[in-house]
Amino acid sequence: NAGVTQTPKFRVLKTGQSMTLLCAQDMNHEYMYWYRQDPGMGLRLIHYSVGEGTTAKGEVPDGYNVSRLKKQNFLLGLESAAPSQTSVYFCASKSGGGSYEQYFGPGTRLTVT
């Protein structure tokens, strides 16, 4: 199993451009999450999904949109990128049934100039 994969690994955007980050998991997990990690800080939750077709806002949702059309995929979109969105983005997934452990992808490093 590949676990949690993310594409792309790196991306540079100009202010105002849009892009979509893709997260895929092959563990049949119900729950999926998008976090951002900034220097000297822990991970902050952007959006999450508790199942196919559902999404919910996390701690820092502004400027981002998400979709979960398929159970194995969770997309994070930036409609109009801003320099404040320069960060490393991590996707995670977990199973249901009261399990707390989240499995993380390798991250996407995004720079907005």
Added chain:
Amino acid sequence: GESVGLHLPTLSVQEGDNSIINCAYSNSASDYFIWYKQESGKGPQFIIDIRSNMDKRQGQRVTVLLNKTVKHLSLQIAATQPGDSAVYFCAEGASGGGADGLTFGKGTHLIIQP
């Protein structure tokens, strides 16, 4: 607001010594605590977890201690090795399986001196 935090941003230890990484939390309703290890350029990896109804749990070379009275969590790594160099995060989850995500601390960078 309520948050999970860490006492020290950097911890330097000699190879072979034991390491203790501390974490303070303030949400009394948290049901679950987890430690993650993040190596440079990689995503966080699970180390060990503990539920709020326990005060100690041991894994391979690692022990997590939970003191609910003072809302303190610690990770002990025995006989620290070079491969233990990483940033360590504590995280907490609310009851019910943590469906709405984990709250992470800022992390402690563990540096191993030869």
